[in-house]
Amino acid sequence: MGNRQMGRRHITGVDGLRAIAVIGVIIYHLMPSVAQGGFLGVPIFLLISGYFVTCQLVVEYDNTNRIDFFHFYHKRFKRLYPTLVAMLIATTAYITLFQRSLLVNLRSTIWTNLLWVYNWWEIGHGQSYFDRFAGESPFTHLWTLGVEVQFYVLWPMLLVILLMMFYQRRQRVRWVVLLLAILSALEMAILYHPASLNRVYYGTDTRAFSLMLGAFLGLIWPINHLRPNIDRAWAAALDFLGILTLLGTIFGFFTLSGQGAATYRGAMFGYSFLGTILLATIVHPGAHMNRLLTNRLFTWIGKRSYGIYVYQFPVMIFYENVVKVGNHPLIHGIIQLAIIMGISELSYRYFERPIANYDWHNLGQTLRSLFNRTQWRRWLVVGPALILTGIAVYGLCLPEPKPTATAVQKRITQNAKMIAKRNQEIAAGKTPQVNVNSNSIKQRYNLTTKQVKKLQQLKITAVGDSVMLDASQSIQQLMPLAYVDGQVGRQGNDTPTVLKTLASQGRLANIVVLNLGTNGPIKDQAVDEMLSIIGSKRQVYWVTAHVPTRSWQDSVNDQIKKAAKTHQNVHLVDWYQLSKNYNDWFASDQVHMQEKGNVQFTRLIATTILKYNK
Known part of the structure; x- marks a missing residue:
């Protein structure tokens, strides 16, 4: 009876929850400055899977005293494989035709995805999920599928073992599952390391708590045991909890940082627990949350959420590779969203649904029908599919x-070694000498002897990301006392810790140059914290970001301009305004500089400093 009840009841509000989750993920990828915590849509997907899978398995076990593993696996893989394979084929074909630099590790990416172990491969070989600048892989987001499928494979067997072990004491199964969730969260906290998030972010064991919380809910709140007729007070309480946790879920999209220590030391677990309560209110027929989250738009998105999630990242990566989205992020975001939705709809209508409902016993008949003249329309789908498959193969x-390292990467690596040596000399009080009468330096930077002499005497601390490293040799050539602290991939939100360390070591000079924002948006809180650490007595020269291929360019530059207006000691170094029309100053990534660009970058910093240090 329970199985029949569960099979008849489709909870449309869960489609709404899936829609909210996938919207959060997409906004995060398109405009991380708007929803820095949008990546938290993934734990929502995982706990939904944990809940419904557990409910279905327990109902089957209670009705038949067994679980049909073959039927369970067949049903899951029949749904997951077609869309994944279609995406892998289409993406590989695109890479083959237009972006062959991404052929590196492609075969490993394909087979690990087909075997559902891509998340573990990413731990050792992939980039950080939050590395949004150079060399992004269009497959990075597929780590989620590996975690989910590994749960599908292992959980039915583990659940049967637990049900058999505690046959007479079913409630103990619940607490074992909750304990597994807590242990997973503890493991994430213990293994967390800010320098390398891959292990805790991609690991099945460290992300299992979302799935286990969903499974725990499935055991204490089974869908087939929930009664629609409950007291008004209980219904009101469920609605209150539902609205409160819905607001908390959405609030998390805008507040939790994917690189903050608190996220991995309990906040993500707490967020998943919040989502568990929200899901409980949605699935209960006596509450009103199901109706609140039911509408045509949410239902449409929710039913296509798997395809939307799978296709979204390749569309963004390929689009942003050829279009400067930073100049008009909203317009380009809407265009990308339209492309993603269009592809997802075509996939859902002509691929996912037909295959999900297809009887594979009719495969021979279907193949023969392709050569029937009356069925020529099928070739409108089959033909392009075969062509794409051929290109992908x-x-x-x-x-x-x-x-292979590019010229820019080689220069950055070499510069990192050189500035490390120079920084040691500066720390030891060994003053590098510059020939102030050198015509080559004066001509190179278009400066006078007086200006070069003044720059030679200034003690400067320069903190930045790979762009700062790229220009570091020029900076220390012109300003030999400049202590440069640059790091590839540095996020603005991580910089307060760097500044605290420099201050404690006595390395924070009275002139501080900041060059941040290449790799992602910066929180207002981080800006305030940086300026507080530097203090009002030091002079800050903040360089605007030139990142035309990323949506956060304008928001970062607006923050820098705002800081310069509201703080007397903060001065704007408007690199973006100076360089935006000079494509020949930049390398192919449009962010790091050619030699000419490095000279102009350094000269702008130097002349701005001289303007306020006469």
Whole structure:
């Protein structure tokens, strides 16, 4: 009876919750400055899976005293594989035709995804999920599928074992599952390291708490045991909890940082627990949350959420590779969203649903019908699919290029070694000498002898990301007392810790140059904290970001301009305004500089400092 009840009841509000989750993820990827915590849509997906899978398995076990593993696996893989394979084929074909630099590690990416272990491969070989600048992979987001499928494979067997062990004491199964969730969250907290998030972010064991919380809810709040007729007071309480946790879920999208220590030391677990309560109110037929989250838009998005999630990242990566989205992020965000939704709808209508309902016993008949003249319309779908598959296979057969460092990467690596040595000399009080009468330096930077001499005497601390490293040799050539602290991939939100360390070591000079924002948006709180650490007595020269291929460019630059207006000691170094029309100053990534760009970058910093240090 329970099985029949569960099968008849489709909870449309859960589609609404899926829609909210996938909207959060997409906004995070398109405009992380708007929803820095949008990545938290993933734990919502995981706890929904944990809940419904557990409910279904327990009902089956209670009705038949067994679980049909083959039927369970067949049902899951039949739903997951077609869309994944279609995305892998289309993406590989695109890479083969237009972006062959991404052929590196492509074969490993394909087979690990087909075996559902891509998340573990990413731990050792992939980039950080939050590395939003150079060399982004269009497959990074697929780590989630690995975690989910590994749960599908292992959980039915583990659940049967637990149900058999505690046959007469079913309630103990619940607490074992809750304990597993807590242990997973503790493992995430223990293994967390700010320098490398891959292990805790991609690991199945460290992300299992969302799935286990969903499973725990499935055991204490089984859908087939929930009664629609409950007291008004209980219904009101459920509605109050539902609205409160819904607001908390959405609030998390805008507040929790994917690189903050608190996120991995309990906040993500707390967020998943909040989502568990929200899900409980949605699935209960006596509450009104199901109706609140039911509408045509949410239902449409929710039913297509899997396809939307799978296709969204390749669309963004490929689009942003050819279009300067930073100049008009909202317009380009809408265009990308339209492309994602269009592809997802085509996939859902012509691929996901037909295959989900297809009887594979009719495969021979279907193949024969393709050669029937009356069925020529089928070739409108089959033809392009075969062409894309052929291109993808060709791409996979090409010799895989070896990862090679670009000229910019080589220069940054070399500069990092050079500034480390120079910083040691400066810290030891060894003053590097510059020939102030050198015509080559004066001509190179278009400065006078007086200006070069003044710059030679200034003690400066320069803190930044890879752009700062790229220009560090020029900076220390012109300003030999400049202590440069640059790091590839540095986020503005991480910089307060860097400044605190420099201050404690006595390395924070009276002139501080900041160059941040290349790798992501900066929280207002981080800006305030940086300026508080530097203090009002030091002079801050903040360089605007030139990142035309990323949506956060304008928001970062607006923050810098706002800081310069509201703080007397903060001065604007408007690199973006100076360089925006000079494409020849930049390398192919449009962010790091060519030699000419490095000279102009350094000269702008130097002349701005001289303007306020006469």
